[in-house]
Amino acid sequence: MGRKSPYPMEFRNDAVALFRAAGGRRTYAAVAADVGVTGETLRSWVRQADEQAGRASNGEVPSESRDEELVRLRAELGRLRKAEKGVGARAGDPAAGGPVFRAGDEGMTGRWDFISAHRAEFGVQRICRVLGVARSGYYRWLAGAEARQARRVADDVLVAEIREIHASHNGTYGVRRVHAELRGFGHTVNRKRVERNRKRVERLMRVNGIEGRYLRKRKRTTVPDRLAPPAPDLVRREFTAVQLDEKWCGDITYVQVGGTWLYLACVIDICSRRVLGWSMATHMRTQLVVDALTMAVATRGGRVAGVIFHADRGSQYTSATFAQVSDYFGIRRSMGRVGSSYDNALAESFWQGLKREALRDTFTTVRQARLEIFQWLTYYNARRRHSSLGYLSPVEFEWQHQRGHRLTLAA
Structure with missing residues (x-):
């Protein structure tokens, strides 16, 4: 009997679905890098899924289900729309009644x-x-005609790069993250020119109609259990940490799927902003948050004794079952006040980013919703630049943080 996988079955199934949704356009290694596992691990998960479905016996490649095909076609349509935006005939024409020249010209x-x-x-x-x-x-x-022409050519090249970055991040990046991505590609090494170039990026994005995505209002979902004994507030709105696994936070949100709901629970490391664990289900029972916490513990290799986990006073987090699981792993529970979103502001901010960037439309199937959310969560950890981390991704920040810690110990 083989060794039990440290990754939950839910996570493995979503990783397999993400690979299959690529329709052969991405390799095992490419998808595995986003998910945070090795290419061979992902390959074995796909093989196991094929064997369980009885499709590996005759050597046939598993065909797409209708839901998987729908997800793939929707993603392809979105990419085509983004690629065409602003580059068609007359796309650069000024709006009716608008100024032809820039102000002052x-x-x-x-x-x-x-x-x-x-x-x-x-x-x-x-x-x-x-x-x-x-x-x-x-x-x-x-x-100055020659210099102006050179600037126009340089602006055209920069706009092309901005469009590529904007499209590669599903149209979610605004000025600051686009600017950070350009700096990551080697633009602007002179610190004195950083602000000037940020304004240049802002101007070019405005002129060319390139903008990030903004969030609409959302409903409050926390249902407190006023009879359950609360845990003390060990965070007190101080959503910073010096070390990894010093403080975690978590929360629950919901996603509309047709006429029903899909619920999502997450666990976030406050130091790195990395999503360590998550779980999705069509119910909002305590098992939802227990599964997310268990995945976070597995992500850290089981060595999490002493970490503070902060949440609101929803009935799932105040339940006896959740308290028992937390005690088993040596996790110290912390809770904010009832009805105060600021007491769990980091988790609230994370949900805003998820809904702004990934949950733009109403999903038609649970499979489709799970795949889109899973894809965004892996993208968020591995690639999305975070303003509070100096515009590094959470995984990049953790790598640099751990590397600095090892160098300190070696010294």
Whole structure:
């Protein structure tokens, strides 16, 4: 009998579904890197799923289910829409009634162009006198034509890079994250020019209609159990930590799926903002949060004694079952006050990011919703740049944090 996998069955099934949804366009290694496992591990999970379904006996490649095909086609349609945005015919035309030039350019640029167009017929001196402008200004403008052309070409190249970054992150990145991604590609090494280039990125995104995604209002879902004994508040709105596994936080949210709901529970490391564990189900019972916590413990190799886990006073977190599981792992429970979202602000902020970037439409099936959420969670951990981490992803931050700790110990 083989060794029991440290990854929950729910996680393995979602990883297999994510690989299959790629339809052969991504390798095992590429999908596994997002999920946080090795390519061979993912390959074995897919093989096991095939064997359980009875599809590996004749050597056939498993075909897509209708739900998987729908997910793939929706994703492909979204990519095509994003790729086409702003690059079609007349896409750069100004809006009706809008200014043709940037603010401040309408007067002088138009005059200089007029002088250039009619200088052979009337002469520069006469036109400048009629228009009330200095010839020296016109000649300076004329001398800068080559530099302006070079800037336009450079802006076009930068806009193309911005569009590529924006599309690769599903249209969710705004100015700051796009700018951080560009810096990650080697742009702007001079610290004095950082703010200037950020404003340039902001201007180009505004002019070209490229913007991040914003969140609509959401409903409050916490149902407190006022009879259960609460745990003390060990965090007190201090959502910072010096070390990994010093403080965790968690919460529950919901996703509309047709006429029903899918519930999601997460566990987040406050130091790195990494989602260590999650669970999805069509119910909101205590097992939902227990599964998320168990996955977080497995992610850290089981060595989590002493970590603080902070949540709201929802009935799932105040239950005796959750308290027993926390005590078994040596986890210290912490709770905020009833009805105060600020007491669990980090988890609330995380839900805002998830709903803004991944939950744009109502899903038609639970399978589709699970796949989209799982894909975003793995992307969030491995690739999404986080403002509070110096625009590193949570996994990158943890790697640098652990590397610095090892160097300190070696010294």
